[in-house]
Amino acid sequence: MIPSSNALDRTNYLNCQKGWWSWFWTLDHKRLGLMYLWGVFTMFALGGFFAMMIRVFLMHPETAIWDPAVQLSDQLSKMDLYNRAFTVHGAVMVFLVIIPGIPAALGNFVLPMMLGAKDVAFPRLNRFSFHLWLLGALCFVTTFLVGGLDTGWTFYPTYSTGSAETMAVVFGTLGAFILGFSSIFTGLNFVVTIHKMRAPGMTWFKMPLFLWAIYATAILQILATPVIGISLLLLMVEATLKIGIFTPELGGDPVFFQHLFWFYSHPAVYIMILPAMGVMSELIATFSRKPIFGYKSIAMSSLAIAVISFIVWGHHMFLSGQSTLMSTIFSFLTFAVAIPSAIKVFNWVSTMYKGSISFATPMLYALSIIWLFGVGGLTGLFLSSMGVDIHLHDTYFVVAHFHFVMVGSAIFALIGGVYYWLPKMYGRMPSEKIGRMTWLLNFIGFNLTFLPQFVAGTKGMPRRYFDYDPAFASYNFWSSIGAGFILVGMLLTLFNILGTIRRGRLAPANPWGGVTLEWMTTSPPSEHNFERDPPFAGDPYDVTLVNYKDEQEGFVPAKPLKDDPLIYDYQASLKAGVAHSNLHP
Amino acid sequence: MSDHDKHDELGHGNQPHVLSVGLLAAVLVALLILTGLTVYTGKKDLHGLDLGIAMFIATVKATMVCLIFMHLKWDRRFNGMIFLFAVLLVGLFLAFTTLDLSQYQPLVDEYRRNQVAP
Amino acid sequence: MTTTAAPAHAPGHESGAVHHGPAHLQHHFQTSDQQYDASKLGLWVFLLTEVLFFSALFVAYTTYRSLHPEVFAYAANFLDTNLGAANTMVLLLSSFTVAWAVRNAQLGQRKLLIANLAVTLLCAGTFMGIKYEEYSHKYHEGLLWGGAKHSIFKYNTSYIRPDVKAHSHAWNEGSPFNHEIAPVKNLTAEQRREVSIFFAIYFCLTGLHGIHVLAGMVLLTWLLIRSIRGEFSPQYYTPIDLGALYWHLVDLVWIFLFPLLYLIA
Numbered sequence: 001m002i003p004s005s006n007a008l009d010r011t012n013y014l015n016c017q018k019g020w021w022s023w024f025w026t027l028d029h030k031r032l033g034l035m036y037l038w039g040v041f042t043m044f045a046l047g048g049f050f051a052m053m054i055r056v057f058l059m060h061p062e063t064a065i066w067d068p069a070v071q072l073s074d075q076l077s078k079m080d081l082y083n084r085a086f087t088v089h090g091a092v093m094v095f096l097v098i099i100p101g102i103p104a105a106l107g108n109f110v111l112p113m114m115l116g117a118k119d120v121a122f123p124r125l126n127r128f129s130f131h132l133w134l135l136g137a138l139c140f141v142t143t144f145l146v147g148g149l150d151t152g153w154t155f156y157p158t159y160s161t162g163s164a165e166t167m168a169v170v171f172g173t174l175g176a177f178i179l180g181f182s183s184i185f186t187g188l189n190f191v192v193t194i195h196k197m198r199a200p201g202m203t204w205f206k207m208p209l210f211l212w213a214i215y216a217t218a219i220l221q222i223l224a225t226p227v228i229g230i231s232l233l234l235l236m237v238e239a240t241l242k243i244g245i246f247t248p249e250l251g252g253d254p255v256f257f258q259h260l261f262w263f264y265s266h267p268a269v270y271i272m273i274l275p276a277m278g279v280m281s282e283l284i285a286t287f288s289r290k291p292i293f294g295y296k297s298i299a300m301s302s303l304a305i306a307v308i309s310f311i312v313w314g315h316h317m318f319l320s321g322q323s324t325l326m327s328t329i330f331s332f333l334t335f336a337v338a339i340p341s342a343i344k345v346f347n348w349v350s351t352m353y354k355g356s357i358s359f360a361t362p363m364l365y366a367l368s369i370i371w372l373f374g375v376g377g378l379t380g381l382f383l384s385s386m387g388v389d390i391h392l393h394d395t396y397f398v399v400a401h402f403h404f405v406m407v408g409s410a411i412f413a414l415i416g417g418v419y420y421w422l423p424k425m426y427g428r429m430p431s432e433k434i435g436r437m438t439w440l441l442n443f444i445g446f447n448l449t450f451l452p453q454f455v456a457g458t459k460g461m462p463r464r465y466f467d468y469d470p471a472f473a474s475y476n477f478w479s480s481i482g483a484g485f486i487l488v489g490m491l492l493t494l495f496n497i498l499g500t501i502r503r504g505r506l507a508p509a510n511p512w513g514g515v516t517l518e519w520m521t522t523s524p525p526s527e528h529n530f531e532r533d534p535p536f537a538g539d540p541y542d543v544t545l546v547n548y549k550d551e552q553e554g555f556v557p558a559k560p561l562k563d564d565p566l567i568y569d570y571q572a573s574l575k576a577g578v579a580h581s582n583l584h585p
Numbered sequence: 586m587s588d589h590d591k592h593d594e595l596g597h598g599n600q601p602h603v604l605s606v607g608l609l610a611a612v613l614v615a616l617l618i619l620t621g622l623t624v625y626t627g628k629k630d631l632h633g634l635d636l637g638i639a640m641f642i643a644t645v646k647a648t649m650v651c652l653i654f655m656h657l658k659w660d661r662r663f664n665g666m667i668f669l670f671a672v673l674l675v676g677l678f679l680a681f682t683t684l685d686l687s688q689y690q691p692l693v694d695e696y697r698r699n700q701v702a703p
Numbered sequence: 704m705t706t707t708a709a710p711a712h713a714p715g716h717e718s719g720a721v722h723h724g725p726a727h728l729q730h731h732f733q734t735s736d737q738q739y740d741a742s743k744l745g746l747w748v749f750l751l752t753e754v755l756f757f758s759a760l761f762v763a764y765t766t767y768r769s770l771h772p773e774v775f776a777y778a779a780n781f782l783d784t785n786l787g788a789a790n791t792m793v794l795l796l797s798s799f800t801v802a803w804a805v806r807n808a809q810l811g812q813r814k815l816l817i818a819n820l821a822v823t824l825l826c827a828g829t830f831m832g833i834k835y836e837e838y839s840h841k842y843h844e845g846l847l848w849g850g851a852k853h854s855i856f857k858y859n860t861s862y863i864r865p866d867v868k869a870h871s872h873a874w875n876e877g878s879p880f881n882h883e884i885a886p887v888k889n890l891t892a893e894q895r896r897e898v899s900i901f902f903a904i905y906f907c908l909t910g911l912h913g914i915h916v917l918a919g920m921v922l923l924t925w926l927l928i929r930s931i932r933g934e935f936s937p938q939y940y941t942p943i944d945l946g947a948l949y950w951h952l953v954d955l956v957w958i959f960l961f962p963l964l965y966l967i968a
Contacts, residue, residue, distance in 0.1 A: 242848075245907070255685075612799070643959050670751075675754060
């Protein structure tokens with residue numbers, strides 16, 4: 001049975017214009033969101049390829065062990081290749097996948113619809129942001145062609161400005177610089193859209209929490225990203241013109257670069273996690289069929305995280321020569337940032353209490369994030385203690401910590417969010433069976449990969465080393481096995497999404513029972529989002545507002561508006577001569 | 586729908602706020618005078634107050650440019666507040682970084698001294 | 704409120720063949736007010752990012768100056784205060800003319816609008832001209848950061864090119880603007896290294912500012928062309944308004960740069 005609120009058989013945003021140019025030069029936020037999504041997936045595959053390279057390498061220490069019998073040049077070239085692999089992996093994943101990830105892909109697609117708007121405030125700027133992302137990606141790929149970067153994704157001078165290959169450093173930093181502007185303009189767009197284009201009746205505290213999360217993220221993007229821009233520009237000038245600000249021989253200070261770099265890069269990690277938390281709020285509320293617990297505290301905690309994230313950057317520099325005074329201050333402030341994060345976790349769990357839980361694939365991802373973010377966040381507390389960090393800095397403990405939050409929370413939220421909004425994007429339902437399988441593989445694989453790394457780290461295994469003491473062999477072995485599980489899980493996810501687009505079951509407007517405004521339009525939506533005014537901009541978490549309707553295979557508003565009796569039956573309402581209005585009077 | 590168009594024509598509610606040339610010129614003259622004052626005080630030795638006075642005058646000039654030339658005095662308060670917020674954030678960045686560098690500078694200086702006289 | 708049912712969308716056309724509102728109103732905004740408001744907010748947010756963009760350099764300046772105040776006091780003597788003051792006056796004048804241009808646009812005074820934009824552009828050009836004069840003087844004197852080939856502030860004197868040493872007034876006699884300060888050749892290696900950082904920061908700060916002036920000139924030229932074409936009216940002059948705000952930011956940065964770099968007694 002085809003739900004009448006499915007719009008694949010009529011004009012929608014996917015088929016209203018055809019041809020690659022209509023996509024490349026589009027102003028439609030939904031098309032831009034989709035292109036970002038596929039771009040991000042592609043870059044994830046690239047970064048993942050290098051991750052697999054690292055794990056395969058580390059699985060066989062006997063080929064890497066410093067052996068006098070093996071040629072020195074062989075050893076050095078292995079080390080060199082390894083350095084390039086983890087640099088590319090880090091840079092691609094951070095700048096091209098996770099930072100743009102949820103805001104650019106899901107945010108662009110969903111935000112205007114959630115607000116009841118036709119588009120973002122500056123659609124041309126939005127398109128420009130996407131083109132900048134493409135340009136940045138191109139710059140990064142060019143670094144491979146000029147020999148590859150081996151400085152680590154953090155580009156610390158004086159190595160990056162001295163001995164490292166200047167061309168590779170220039171292209172790498174240029175790529176990150178351009179991507180920074182993509183991020184800034186996206187953030188700017190979202191801030192103005194949320195301020196000026198909310199639907200009538202949607203006050204700040206009637207906004208869905210995903211939008212609060214995106215708003216807090218946008219603030220971070222706007223305030224922090226320009227600083228990495230200037231830092232990388234200075235690095236480029238240092239590497240090429242030898243300006244001297246970071247070079248001691250010329251009177252400069254390399255630790256100064258680290259201050260500049262981390263002033264952005266710490267808020268950057270909150271740019272990665274805040275949207276993920278926003279997705280979590282939506283998923284948990286919808287699949288518990290319950291209003292979110294503590295709406296205001298979740299909204300405020302998003303802002304609190306954004307604010308506090310600006311004053312903790314020094315916890316990345318405890319062992320860099322930072323003064324004891326500042327290290328103490330930063331350590332203390334870092335403990336503070338854990339509090340709003342914990343508030344969110346408590347609220348999510350409380351939302352589920354006495355809810356009607358459905359274990360659809362998006363919910364499985366959301367539930368597992370509670371564990372994964374819990375572990376990731378708590379291990380962050382270990383690292384923020386100055387004394388403990390002396391032992392754990394630059395070990396695999398740090399690696400495991402940030403993978404738990406960046407992959408286990410942010411990437412899992414991206415996948416969960418994609419499954420959740422896929423019916424809206426393409427008008428087809430993903431396969432539940434395959435979806436659950438992907439979740440199981442990813443979850444088991446992820447834990448198997450990174451839990452052993454915590455132990456290896458506490459026992460002293462350093463990060464960014466191509467070689468290690470045989471005592472760490474079993475941890476690396478199991479970690480690499482886990483990586484194999486993730487590989488299969490991610491490939492299966494891709495297979496599921498592609499299969500859905502081609503021949504998934506047709507989706508209704510509201511398959512999951514969400515109450516936010518994007519579910520009040522057809523799947524997929526028309527070009528300008530709403531063929532008629534969205535029925536209500538009320539409480540976004542009042543689940544009594546929608547009821548399940550068998551013939552729609554989904555949810556419909558419990559009280560449709562007076563002049564809208566056949567709310568989603570577009571064809572029938574046309575025949576009945578029911579008035580259609582644009583969103584705007 | 587058509588009555589909306591009539592309101593929209595001006596695009597600013599009713600009338601946009603227009604600044605008089607006299608006001609603009611007065612601000613320009615004030616700015617030029619303050620610039621002269623800055624140069625004058627810059628040439629004198631004010632025993633440590635140099636930077637403070639120069640920054641104070643610069644801030645006064647900046648405030649005039651922001652409030653009048655950039656129209657903030659008659660604009661939505663939010664627009665001005667975000668600008669102020671940016672400046673405060675930079676101040677915080679400045680304070681923390683300068684504090685840190687000044688704390689470990691003695692170590693660097695000592696190292697350099699030992700280097701020069703082997 | 705019955706309107707005809709919206710026709711099925713032909714590919715390539717926007718939905719809603721009815722175009723509502725004045726020509727400049729974009730389809731995703733409901734009113735001109737909303738569009739103007741959103742544009743203004745958008746530009747102020749952009750100016751916020753510009754403040755943050757310059758911030759790292761101001762942090763560098765503050766840090767290094769507070770750690771080596773005597774170095775900065777010495778090095779500032781090589782900058783021409785008069786040229787710096789002239790540049791300040793030129794930019795202040797340009798701020799005045801561009802603010803006047805906004806008034807002209809609001810009142811539909813097309814000829815004055817074009818004249819004011821042209822004068823602003825002229826002032827910007829003058830600024831860049833003076834800047835070029837300063838930079839080329841420094842290049843000839845070797846007053847560059849230590850890593851530059853032509854610099855007289857290298858740690859090791861044997862790295863300093865003999866022809867630069869011979870022809871540089873700064874190396875042999877000191878500052879032409881202050882005869883009381885020591886020539887560079889009398890400085891210790893350590894001192895030369897520290898002075899070089901002043902010049903690194905000087906070139907970064909004024910260079911970045913100069914790039915913004917150039918971008919502003921491109922913007923002003925575009926606005927000038929559009930004004931000549933008559934694209935602005937009292938109903939729609941948002942680009943002039945926003946362009947003027949950007950230009951004021953350029954002026955604001957210089958208002959702080961001038962005393963910080965040129966007026967260190």
